[in-house]
Amino acid sequence: MCGIFGIYPHKDAAHLACLGLYALQHRGEESSGIITRNGKKVHLHKALGLVSDVFDEKIIRSLRGELAVGHVRYSTTGSSNIKNTQPFYVRAKIGDIAIAHNGNLINTLSLHRELENKGALFQTSMDSEIIAHLLAHSQNKDFKDTIIWSLSKLEGAYSLVLMLNDILIGARDSFGWRPLCLGKLDEAYVLASETCALDLIGAKYIRDIQPGEIVFIKKDGLESIKPFKKTHHAFCIFEYIYFARPDSNIFEHNVYMTRKRLGAQLAIEFPVEADLVMPIPDSGTYAALGFSEASKIPFEYGMIRNHYIGRTFIQPSQVLRDFHVRIKLNPLKEVLDGKRVMLIEDSIVRGTTSRIRVKTLRLAGAKLIHMRVSCPPLKFPCFYGIDFPTKKELIASKHDIEWVRDFIGADSLEYLSLEGMLNSMPLPKEHFCTACFTGDYPATPSSRVSKTILEK
Numbered sequence: 001m002c003g004i005f006g007i008y009p010h011k012d013a014a015h016l017a018c019l020g021l022y023a024l025q026h027r028g029e030e031s032s033g034i035i036t037r038n039g040k041k042v043h044l045h046k047a048l049g050l051v052s053d054v055f056d057e058k059i060i061r062s063l064r065g066e067l068a069v070g071h072v073r074y075s076t077t078g079s080s081n082i083k084n085t086q087p088f089y090v091r092a093k094i095g096d097i098a099i100a101h102n103g104n105l106i107n108t109l110s111l112h113r114e115l116e117n118k119g120a121l122f123q124t125s126m127d128s129e130i131i132a133h134l135l136a137h138s139q140n141k142d143f144k145d146t147i148i149w150s151l152s153k154l155e156g157a158y159s160l161v162l163m164l165n166d167i168l169i170g171a172r173d174s175f176g177w178r179p180l181c182l183g184k185l186d187e188a189y190v191l192a193s194e195t196c197a198l199d200l201i202g203a204k205y206i207r208d209i210q211p212g213e214i215v216f217i218k219k220d221g222l223e224s225i226k227p228f229k230k231t232h233h234a235f236c237i238f239e240y241i242y243f244a245r246p247d248s249n250i251f252e253h254n255v256y257m258t259r260k261r262l263g264a265q266l267a268i269e270f271p272v273e274a275d276l277v278m279p280i281p282d283s284g285t286y287a288a289l290g291f292s293e294a295s296k297i298p299f300e301y302g303m304i305r306n307h308y309i310g311r312t313f314i315q316p317s318q319v320l321r322d323f324h325v326r327i328k329l330n331p332l333k334e335v336l337d338g339k340r341v342m343l344i345e346d347s348i349v350r351g352t353t354s355r356i357r358v359k360t361l362r363l364a365g366a367k368l369i370h371m372r373v374s375c376p377p378l379k380f381p382c383f384y385g386i387d388f389p390t391k392k393e394l395i396a397s398k399h400d401i402e403w404v405r406d407f408i409g410a411d412s413l414e415y416l417s418l419e420g421m422l423n424s425m426p427l428p429k430e431h432f433c434t435a436c437f438t439g440d441y442p443a444t445p446s447s448r449v450s451k452t453i454l455e456k
């Protein structure tokens with residue numbers, strides 16, 4: 001996962017990009033970067049860390065120009081080091097190229113090999129670098145044909161914000177796995193992963209970039225083309241369940257309202273007597289609100305979040321992850337003591353968070369703990385950009401619900417049904433990719449490595 005942002009033409013491009021990235025920080029906390037272009041000069045600043053650590057006023061002021069592209073990274077492919085930060089910038093025959101990519105390509109290995117045979121020297125382990133090499137290798141004279149040819153070689157998920165000389169480009173793969181929206185601020189067009197970034201900078205939402213669409217934003221306006229064969233949509237359903245910010249509209253619909261419907265549906269599917277409904281904050285909060293409304297069981301905060309600690313998943317190593325899980329939430333004995341608790345979580349991935357939370361609630365005096373999860377069991381790895389790397393790590397792929405319940409230590413555990421989840425969505429079910437739940441992959445990886453992951 002990653003957050004991407006672009007703006008052109010605006011005199012405060014770098015400032016606005018920085019604010020946009022703040023709004024998108026939840027999509028990746030590992031590294032942050034902004035590139036700008038001023039005349040023929042390019043200014044790039046990127047580093048490991050949060051937007052607030054990486055940028056300050058002086059740096060922003062040094063990023064001159066009216067065109068800016070920004071990126072926050074959550075590593076899925078490629079390891080976590082400074083080389084793998086984005087925007088990825090190269091100078092090629094066609095000029096300056098900068099790439100901010102969200103999603104995961106699935107024909108990486110074959111493209112890598114093909115390009116290396118032609119003499120490409122890869123600097124990073126990011127699949128996004130491939131796009132730069134394709135652009136550089138294109139034999140097309142026209143910049144539009146260059147982009148179309150390069151993107152036509154890609155398989156898998158991409159939402160892209162590109163800079164090609166003084167043109168800002170937005171593109172989304174034909175399945176549309178990852179979101180990308182278009183906004184307007186003064187004379188400038190804005191591209192962002194989620195609408196919450198437009199809200200923060202006061203830009204007006206215009207529309208989503210359509211699956212298979214490429215927009216070229218020049219000083220004098222925007223041109224849109226749809227050069228690729230149409231296919232069915234495969235919007236990532238997990239964006240609604242967990243990933244996107246609740247105050248965003250993605251795929252043209254609001255995330256908060258969708259999460260509340262998921263919670264309400266859970267209450268319908270698995271009613272049980274309880275004294276209170278509580279979320280595992282923050283991600284379970286919206287489904288818990290929906291559950292409470294539908295079941296008429298009062299909503300309480302049974303644990304309070306320390307907001308100065310980052311997301312538990314974001315640190316790729318397991319040791320750090322365990323530590324973060326404990327430090328983040330403090331239980332409220334006054335609310336929990338002697339109570340029958342309905343605990344709501346948006347999803348169970350590895351099961352480690354839930355296990356620790358349930359233990360904490362017991363220590364704080366909870367008498368009964370019923371756990372409900374606002375999506376079905378996650379059983380299959382994601383090739384399109386969500387961090388569910390191998391089957392082995394997904395607790396529900398190896399074990400049944402009773403085993404997971406026992407591992408977590410809850411008195412009961414139920415997951416929302418697939419039907420129930422799909423019916424709670426703001427769009428008909430044909431629009432979604434549900435591969436992580438069903439194993440029905442809209443496009444299967446051609447590379448041997450990905451196949452191995454699937455079999456593990």
Ligand code: 5GP
Pocket residue numbers: 242280283284311312313314345346347348349350351352353354386387388
């Ligand atoms: P686990 O079951 O692995 O202990 O963790 C589940 C928790 O991680 C849930 O609270 C869910 O909100 C969160 N989560 C689910 N998927 C992701 C992800 O891809 N990235 C991050 N950062 N958190 C996730």
Ligand code: MG
Pocket residue numbers: 280281282283284346
């Ligand atoms: Mg969570």
